[in-house]
Amino acid sequence: MEKLIREVRILKIYAVSLTIVCILFFILAFKDKTSRQRFEEIDVERINIIEKDGTLKMTISNKKRQHPGMFNNKELKPREREAGLIFFNELGDECGGLVYSADEKESGMVYSFDQRNTDQIMQLQYLEDAGDKKSRTYGLKLWDRPDNFPMEEIMKFEDSLKRLNDPVASKKAYAKLRQEGKLTSERFFAGKTAAGDVGLFIRDTNGKVRLRVYIDKNNQTHIDKLDENGNVIQ
Structure with missing residues (x-):
């Protein structure tokens, strides 16, 4: 009889313990997904920021694992890119980023803003040659890009020229x-040039400088209007 009572007591303890484990399991399984976890420090090679449906919106990555880029939801061929942040829009296009690098010869950082369906049209940049030069x-640089020559066509054009391997063609x-x-x-x-000039340099639609407003490295001021051949006319 005592043995039976002892076995019943053990079964009760087992049943209570199993119930507690099951309750904890269900609590953890259905825990609010919006809850946040806090880390004092984390080491990671790449982070992908995604929407709830899995759409990629941003990557934060080291150089080795950096995203190659994407247009029309198609990932580009693997290529070497610097560490930093790459942004993607709702169309599945890369739309800008912040990258940086440095070695014994040069260093730099650029923050780019891309035009829809193509490459950058605005960029904050810092570039330095630490070698002999x-x-x-x-400074800030702006470009004009056509709407009728999207990024996919640009890449096809450049790939075809590489395969052709004919400088004249x-x-x-x-x-x-x-x-x-x-x-x-x-x-x-708008910024500082490699020659040491600080100011504004405005170009025409052909990419030729037509107006310069700057101070040179000798602290001389200049306001130059140029013709299409680069000659000062005013």
Whole structure:
């Protein structure tokens, strides 16, 4: 009889323990998904920021695991890119980013804003040559890009020229694109040039400087209006 009572007591303890374990399991399984976890420090090679449906919106990555880029929800071929942040929009296109790098010869950081369906049109940049040339450039740069030559066509065009491996044919192909208005043109720079000039440098639709307002490295002021051949006319 005592043995039976002892076994019943053990069964009760087992039943209570099992019940507690089951309750804890259900609590953890259906825990509010919006709850946040806090870390004092975390080491990671890459973080993907996604929407609830899995859509990629941003990557924070080291150089080795950096995203190659994406257009029309199609990931580009693997390529070497610097560490930093890459942004993606709702269309599945890369739309900008912040990258940086440095070695014994040069260093730099750029924060880019991309035009829809193509590459950057605005960029904050810092570039430095730490080698023999010892030059440094930094500031805001703007470009014009055509709407009828999207990124996918640009990549196909450049890949075809690489396969062709003909400098003369490549030069003619780029000249044809320029005539058709499909090439990118630098339009504006505000900052410090490699020559030490600080100011505004405005270009025409062909990418040629037509107005300069700057102070040179000798503290001389300049307001220059130039013709399409680069000659000062006013």
